[in-house]
Structures are given as C-alpha cells and as structure tokens.
Amino acid sequence: MQLIQLLIDGVASGCIYGLVALGFVLIYKATETINFAQGDILMLGAFVAYSLIGILGMDYLTGFALTVLIIAVFGFFLDAVVVRQIIGQPAFATVMLTIGLGFIFRGFASIYWGTDIFSFSTPFSGKITEFNGLIISYVNLSIIVGTAVLMSALYFFFTFSKIGVAMRASSENQLAAYYMGIPVKFIFSLIWSISAGVAAVAGVLLAPITLVDTSISLIGLKAFAAAVLGGFGSIPGAIVGGIIIGIVEQLCGTYENYLFEGVREISAYLVLILTLIIYPRGLFSDKAEVKKV
Amino acid sequence: MRFIFKTKYSQDINIAKHNGDRFWYSLLILIMAALPLVLDDFYLGEISYICILSIAGIGLMILSGYTGLASLGHAAFLGVGAYTHAFLLTNGIPFYASIPIVIVVSFLVGAAIGIPILRLTGMYLAIATLALGFIAEHVFIKWEHFTGGNRGLPVPQPEFLGMSFYDSVFFYYVCLVFLIAAMFAAINILRSPTGRAFVAIRDSEIAAQSLGVNLGLYKALSFAISGAFTGLAGALLAHYIGYLAPDIFNIFLSLTLLLLIVVGGMGSLHGTVFGAIFVGFLPQLIAICRDYLPSSIGSQPGLEPMLFGLILVFFILYEPLGIYGRWMKIKLFFQLFPTYKRQTFKKQKVFTKSDRV
Numbered sequence: 215m216q217l218i219q220l221l222i223d224g225v226a227s228g229c230i231y232g233l234v235a236l237g238f239v240l241i242y243k244a245t246e247t248i249n250f251a252q253g254d255i256l257m258l259g260a261f262v263a264y265s266l267i268g269i270l271g272m273d274y275l276t277g278f279a280l281t282v283l284i285i286a287v288f289g290f291f292l293d294a295v296v297v298r299q300i301i302g303q304p305a306f307a308t309v310m311l312t313i314g315l316g317f318i319f320r321g322f323a324s325i326y327w328g329t330d331i332f333s334f335s336t337p338f339s340g341k342i343t344e345f346n347g348l349i350i351s352y353v354n355l356s357i358i359v360g361t362a363v364l365m366s367a368l369y370f371f372f373t374f375s376k377i378g379v380a381m382r383a384s385s386e387n388q389l390a391a392y393y394m395g396i397p398v399k400f401i402f403s404l405i406w407s408i409s410a411g412v413a414a415v416a417g418v419l420l421a422p423i424t425l426v427d428t429s430i431s432l433i434g435l436k437a438f439a440a441a442v443l444g445g446f447g448s449i450p451g452a453i454v455g456g457i458i459i460g461i462v463e464q465l466c467g468t469y470e471n472y473l474f475e476g477v478r479e480i481s482a483y484l485v486l487i488l489t490l491i492i493y494p495r496g497l498f499s500d501k502a503e504v505k506k507v
Numbered sequence: 508m509r510f511i512f513k514t515k516y517s518q519d520i521n522i523a524k525h526n527g528d529r530f531w532y533s534l535l536i537l538i539m540a541a542l543p544l545v546l547d548d549f550y551l552g553e554i555s556y557i558c559i560l561s562i563a564g565i566g567l568m569i570l571s572g573y574t575g576l577a578s579l580g581h582a583a584f585l586g587v588g589a590y591t592h593a594f595l596l597t598n599g600i601p602f603y604a605s606i607p608i609v610i611v612v613s614f615l616v617g618a619a620i621g622i623p624i625l626r627l628t629g630m631y632l633a634i635a636t637l638a639l640g641f642i643a644e645h646v647f648i649k650w651e652h653f654t655g656g657n658r659g660l661p662v663p664q665p666e667f668l669g670m671s672f673y674d675s676v677f678f679y680y681v682c683l684v685f686l687i688a689a690m691f692a693a694i695n696i697l698r699s700p701t702g703r704a705f706v707a708i709r710d711s712e713i714a715a716q717s718l719g720v721n722l723g724l725y726k727a728l729s730f731a732i733s734g735a736f737t738g739l740a741g742a743l744l745a746h747y748i749g750y751l752a753p754d755i756f757n758i759f760l761s762l763t764l765l766l767l768i769v770v771g772g773m774g775s776l777h778g779t780v781f782g783a784i785f786v787g788f789l790p791q792l793i794a795i796c797r798d799y800l801p802s803s804i805g806s807q808p809g810l811e812p813m814l815f816g817l818i819l820v821f822f823i824l825y826e827p828l829g830i831y832g833r834w835m836k837i838k839l840f841f842q843l844f845p846t847y848k849r850q851t852f853k854k855q856k857v858f859t860k861s862d863r864v
Contacts, residue, residue, distance in 0.1 A: 248630045299824055306577045307823055309633045310769055313579075313762060314819030321813025435641070438634045446631075480645045483638035490635050491623045 219348055220464045226354035227423075228460020229361040231482075232453035233416035234437035235444065236368075237409035239452045242441075243385040244405045247297065247308045251316035252413055253434015258319055259285045259414030260426045261327050268334030282414045289410025293403040316431065324428050332426040339422050353422045360419050364412065365453060372449075381405055439486035445496025454497065459485060509842075520698045539683055548675045552747075555675070557780075557787040558682035559743045562689045564767045564779035566736030571765070572774040573697060574729040575709030576625070577633040580640025581764050584734045586647055586756035588613050588741025590654050593662045593751055602667040606742060613738020614731045621730030625723060640761050647753035659752040662745045672746050682743055689736060693776055696732060705729050709774075766815065770822050772831030781830040789815075 237252045249255075262284055267277035292315070300311050338352035372378040384391040384401045392398045417430070424430050440459045444451025459482050467478040477484075489496065511518070511525055523529045543551060567581050591612050595605040624635045647654050654660055664672040672678050696702050704725045707715035716722055745751060763786055771782025793811055800810075826833055840847045 242630075248634070296820070296824070303823075303827070304575065305630055305633070306571065306575070306773075307827065309577055309579075309630065310765060310819060311823045313765075314816040314823065317762075317812045317816025318820065319816075321810065321816060325810065325813065435637065438637070442631070442634065474649075476645060476649050480642050483641050486638045487624070487635060487642070490627055490631060494627060494631065 215347060216468075220468055221461060222348065222350060222354065224461030224464035225457050226357045226460070227463065228440075228457035229357050229453070230416050230420050230433065230456070231437045231440040231459050232456025233361060233364070233412055233419075234434055235440035235452035235456050236449060237413045238437065238441045239444075239447060239449055240405055240409045240412070243447050244381065244402055245301075247300075248312070249406075249409070250309060250312040250434070251319060252409070252437065253431040254316040254319040254323075255285060255289065255410050256413040256417040256420070256433060257323060257428060257431040258288070259417030260421045260430060261323050261332075262414070263418045263421060264327070264332045264334050264426045267336075268332060274336055278415075278418050281418055282411045285414035286407040286411035290403045290407035292410070293406035294399075297406070298399065298402070316434075320428050320431055329428065334421065334426070336422050357419045360415065361453070364415055368408075368412075368449070377401070377404065436482040439482040439489075442486055442494075443489050443496055445498040448496070448498035451496060451498030522694055522698075536687065540680075543676045543679060551675045551679045553787060555679045555682040556747060557783045558679075558686040559740050559747060560764075560767060560783035560787055561686055561780050562743065563737050563740035563764055564771065564783050565689050565693045565776065566733045566738075566740065567764050568768050568771075568774075568776065568779050569693060569696070569705070569736065570729055570733035572768055572778070573702065573709060574705040574726065576726060576729065577636070577765075578730075578733070578761075579633050579637040579758070579765070580643065580761050581636075581733075581737055582756040582758070582760035583640050583643030584613055584617065584737035585741035585744060585760065586643060586753075587616050587734075588738030589662075589745035589751055589756070590647065590660065590741075591738070592742035592745050593660050594653060596663040596665060597660075602665050606739065609738050609742045610735045613741070614735040616738075617731035617734020618727055620734075621727040622723075625726040625730065637758070640758055644753060644757055647756060654751070654753065657753065659750055661750050662748075664746065664749070678746065685739065685743060689739065690776065693736070697776075701725070701728065762815075766819055768829075769819060770829050772829030773827070775829075775831045777834075778829050778831040781834075785830065 234252055234256055237255075238248060241247055241249050259281055263277055263281040266272045266280055267274060270277075272280070296315065297308075297311065300308050336353070336356075338356045341352040343350050343352065343355070372382060380391070380396045381401055381404065383394065384396055384398050385405075388398055391401075416433075420430065420433070436459065437456065440456035441452055442455070443458060444453070444455030462485055463478060463481050466481040470477055509525065509527070513519070518524075523532065542554065546554070563581070563585060566584065567578065570576050570578055570581075588609050592605055592609045595608060596602070600608070620639060624632065624639070627635055648656055650656075651658075667681075670677040672681075697705070704715065704720045707718065707720055708722060708725060708729075712722060748755065767782035767786045768778065769782070770785050771780070772778030793814055796814065797810065822829060828835070836852055839851070
C-alpha cells in the first residue's frame with residue numbers, strides 16, 4: 215500500500231517533469247535547439263499566475279488560461295526577435311544564448327516580484343480524498359488530470375489540425391516544408407509559443423506544491439533527465455520519461471537508508487548520466503539521432 | 508600592414524611570429540613583474556585572482572574554444588583541484604609536491620569523466636556535463652572525510668621558498684609565474700599535432716576522422732588536459748579564498764567560466780586573459796551600475812544575474828568572437844587605415860546545421 219502511495223506521488227511530480235521535457239522536445243524536434251531557459255519560463259508562468267490570481271484576484275480558471283496565453287505570446291516573440299538570430303551558429307552558441315536568457319528572466323522575476331516565497335489559493339489547495347486507504351491530494355490529482363488533458367489536446371492538434379501537420383512537416387524537413395509553401399519561420403515561432411505555453415501550464419499546476427519563488431526554475435534541469443530518458447525527439451517519451459524520473463526520485467527518497475545519503479537530490483542526474491552512457495538513444499526514439507564516435 | 512616573408516616551414520608554428528611580438532610580450536611580462544612596486548595589496552589580490560581565472564579559462568578554452576566541446580560543469584574540476592590541494596597540504600605534503608599531484612589527479616579525473624561521456628556530441632554533452640557538475644557539488648557536500656562537508660575545509664598556508672602565502676606580493680608572483688607557465692604549456696599543446704587534431708575536431712568531426720584523427724582518444728585527451736589546467740587553477744584558488752565550502756563550486760561558477768571564454772573570445776588564448784579581466788572586474792562594474800540606477804532597481808539582488816545574462820546574450824548575438832575579436836577588428840582598421848572595408852567582417856548568411864543522420 216505504501217508503494218502505491220509512493221507511485222501516485224511520483225507520477226504527479228513526474229508529470230511536471232514530463233511537461234517541461236515536452237517543451238524541450240517540441241523545440242528540439244523542430245529547430246535542433248535546446249532551450250535551457252525552459253525552467254525559467256515555467257517560473258515566469260507561476261509568477262504571472264500569482265499576479266493574476268493572487269494579486270488581481272481573478273478566478274482560478276480565467277487566471278490559468280490568461281497566464282498560458284500571456285506566456286505563449288511571450289514565447290512567440292522570444293523566438294521571433296532573439297533566438298532566430300542564432301540559427302546556423304554552432305550548438306554551443308545556442309546553449310549559451312538560452313542560458314543567458316534564463317538568467318535574464320530569473321533576474322527580472324526577482325527584481326519585479328521580489329525574492330520572497332509567494333502562494334495563491336487554488337480550488338485544490340489542502341483538499342484530499344481517500345480511496346481504499348490511499349490518500350490522494352487534489353493538487354496531485356489536478357496535475358495528473360491536467361497533464362492528461364493537455365497531452366490529448368496536443369495529440370489531436372498535431373494529428374488533425376492543419377497547423378499541427380505543418381509543424382510536423384517543418385520538424386521533419388525544413389527545406390521540403392518551405393517548398394510546399396509552409397511559412398517555416400512563423401511555424402517555428404508558433405512551436406516556441408506552444409512550448410512556452412506548456413511550461414506555463416506546468417508552472418501553474420506546480421505552484422500549490424512548491425509555492426512560487428525563483429528557485430523553481432531548477433525543475434528545468436531535472437526535466438533534461440526526463441527528455442533524455444524518453445529519447446529527445448519523442449513526445450510520449452518525454453511524458454513517460456518524466457513519470458519514470460518522478461517515481462525514481464520518490465523511491466530513492468524513501469529507501470535512502472538502503473542506498474546512500476542524499477541520493478534523492480541527485481537521482482535524476484544519475485539516471486540522466488546512466489542513460490547517456492548505456493543507451494543514449496533513449497526509450498522511445500524512433501531513429502538513432504545521437505551521433506556516435 | 509606587416510607581411511612576413513616565410514622561408515621555412517617552421518615559421519608557421521613559431522610562438523612569436525615576428526620581432527614586434529617578442530618586444531611587446533617581453534615588455535608586458537616586465538610590466539607585470541614590476542607591478543608590486545606601484546600597486547597596493549588590494550589591487551595585487553585582484554590581479555592574482557584574475558591570473559587564477561585566466562588559468563581556469565585556458566583549461567575551458569582548450570575544451571570549448573579549441574575542441575568545440577561545451578562543458579557546463581567545469582567548476583567541478585576547480586573543486587577537485589582545490590580540495591585535493593587542501594587535503595594534501597593538511598596531511599603535510601609540501602607545496603611543490605602537492606601541485607604536480609593536483610595536476611595529475613585532475614588530469615585523471617578529466618580522463619575518467621571524459622571517456623564515457625564523450626561518445627556524446629553537442630547538446631547531449633552540454634546536458635551531461637551539467638548533470639556531472641551537480642553530482643560533483645553533491646559529492647563535495649557528502650564526502651565529509653575528504654572535504655569537510657558543509658562545515659568547510661580550512662586551507663593551510665605553508666611556507667614556500669621561505670615565504671608565506673599570506674604575503675600578497677609573494678602570492679601575486681606565484682600566480683603570475685603559474686599563469687605564464689600555463690600559457691606556454693597551452694601554446695605548445697595547441698601548436699603540436701595534438702592541438703591541431705583538437706582544432707580539426709572542432710571544425711569538422713567527419714573531416715578530422717577521415718584524416719586519421721582518433722575522435723574518442725583526442726576528445727578524452729582534450730577533456731583531461733582541460734581538467735588538469737582547471738585543477739591547477741583550483742589549487743591556487745584554494746590559497747586565494749583560504750576556506751573551502753562546497754557551495755563555492757556551484758553551477759554559477761561553471762557558467763562564470765563560460766562567460767569568461769565567451770566574452771574574451773572563443774578560440775583564442777588572448778581571449779582567456781581579456782575574459783578573466785572582464786569577469787574579475789565584473790563585481791566592481793555591477794557596483795558602479797548600482798550607483799547610477801534608481802535605488803529601487805539598484806538595490807535589488809536580482810540585478811547581478813540579470814546583467815550577467817544580458818552581457819552573455821549581447822556577446823553571443825553581436826560579437827561572437829568576443830573582446831579579442833573586437834580587438835582584431837580595430838587592429839585591422841588601423842593596419843589598413845584608409846582602405847578598411849566594412850564588409851570584411853560582415854555576418855554571412857547561414858542556415859541551420861543539422862546533427863541528424
């Protein structure tokens with residue numbers, strides 16, 4: 215019974231990692247850029263939600279939707295104005311650029327909102343339900359349900375909508391997509407905006423658990439483990455990878471005595487390194503995208 | 508404009524290309540050696556710190572600037588160097604014996620980390636080194652027998668050549684001598700076949716491989732050499748800060764090192780010194796900025812990371828070759844004086860490069 219309880223908590227935190235990892239994967243598939251600022255965009259999402267819901271007193275759902283919209287528009291212009299200039303530079307330049315952007319966001323957040331820890335009330339805060347002796351908090355439930363809803367929405371979007379198909383085409387082959395009349399630059403900016411929106415969703419869902427401060431941007435680094443484990447470039451892989459990382463972290467935290475002290479904090483990074491050494495393709499990658507020496 | 512008439516192949520790899528170089532660099536060394544006559548202890552301390560940063564910068568420059576491998580966890584090597592040095596000194600090993608051991612240990616640690624993760628390229632390598640940096644920081648906290656954990660580890664300041672490390676003039680000379688030695692070592696590595704193999708790997712792995720460069724070997728070697736330089740810098744840094752705590756060697760320090768080489772200029776050893784001067788004076792620069800901004804913004808703690816990020820983004824977007832690149836352009840302007848063409852350094856149109864196969 216304790217094990218199942220752990221699994222549920224692990225799945226809930228894993229869903230957050232999965233959502234952030236999903237943002238990496240969408241951008242990576244399209245532009246072969248890794249956005250090291252994904253965690254900082256998540257943090258911005260949480261802060262905007264705090265401003266809208268906590269300070270302006272908006273209704274939770276309205277505030278949620280507005281936050282996602284604001285961050286998505288922000289993501290669009292982030293690509294269109296800044297990141298696009300770096301195309302064609304070596305991978306190192308994009309890594310440094312997005313790290314620099316992350317620092318700017320974090321600095322901005324701590325100047326504008328301050329370095330205190332904030333919280334805002336949600337319909338889920340503090341409520342729990344009992345099921346066969348299992349204790350499930352509404353917050354965890356909201357994260358799992360939110361992720362499931364978002365995933366199915368994205369699935370339908372990428373499968374059936376015209377823009378979604380155009381996005382997949384541009385990710386597959388930019389030049390061919392451009393010849394087919396797809397506005398590739400615009401589509402890439404849209405992908406950035408979706409990815410930022412997904413990060414904002416994760417930020418708002420996470421806010422009741424970790425509360426809102428600048429340190430939650432560190433989630434982005436753990437989400438790398440999820441993305442790599444799932445095979446960078448696979449959307450279901452990102453979510454599954456995230457859930458595995460979440461569960462591993464919970465298990466390591468509980469059985470710390472049997473392993474070694476402090477294993478919980480670094481378990482995600484250990485999984486990441488092991489995946490890269492043993493099976494760098496990841497679990498769900500359809501083709502070998504990692505060049506081997 | 509100076510044209511060098513080459514009559515021997517060896518002129519291509521000479522350290523000093525012409526007598527002007529010899530004159531200016533000798534003058535620079537003389538001025539650096541004479542500095543303690545005019546500067547007081549505070550500035551000597553700052554310049555010693557810049558020398559240490561330069562040595563660490565050389566290490567990262569060999570890896571990132573010359574071999575093209577990004578490392579986001581290089582503070583780990585500084586930590587390995589610093590803790591090994593402090594541990595050896597505490598156990599009574601003299602300074603002149605400890606430094607070579609530190610260099611060998613960091614070299615081996617670099618190789619041990621390098622061999623498994625260097626099958627990865629580009630982004631994956633950046634992520635893996637980032638994770639390794641976190642794991643290393645964690646090891647520094649938890650391995651209390653060796654590092655003292657969160658309590659920290661005091662660094663003994665032994666006598667060396669009959670002088671004490673508390674004497675800032677003596678410490679300045681130690682740092683300066685190590686910087687000059689490290690610079691010479693780096694120049695010589697980079698003009699040897701090994702260094703040329705590094706540059707070949709950076710420019711095109713496939714081309715390098717077809718010319719017979721063993722990619723795995725040379726990448727691991729680059730990681731190990733880079734680790735050795737950074738470990739040496741860590742040992743000197745241990746003397747500079749005097750008391751080691753694990754949170755010194757965090758990701759922010761790794762990113763500061765990256766800022767150093769990006770601002771200084773990727774792929775040039777001059778750049779490491781320019782970058783180290785910039786990073787060394789960055790806190791003062793931020794303090795000056797604080798005075799000029801309205802106090803509501805100027806007193807915020809978030810200002811530092813924000814400026815850090817802005818500088819990084821600015822250099823990546825507008826001056827990818829850093830301060831050294833700008834210096835080259837200014838120099839060329841005066842060399843060609845009336846005939847300088849603006850188009851010489853115009854950004855060329857580039858397209859996405861794909862890592863996919």
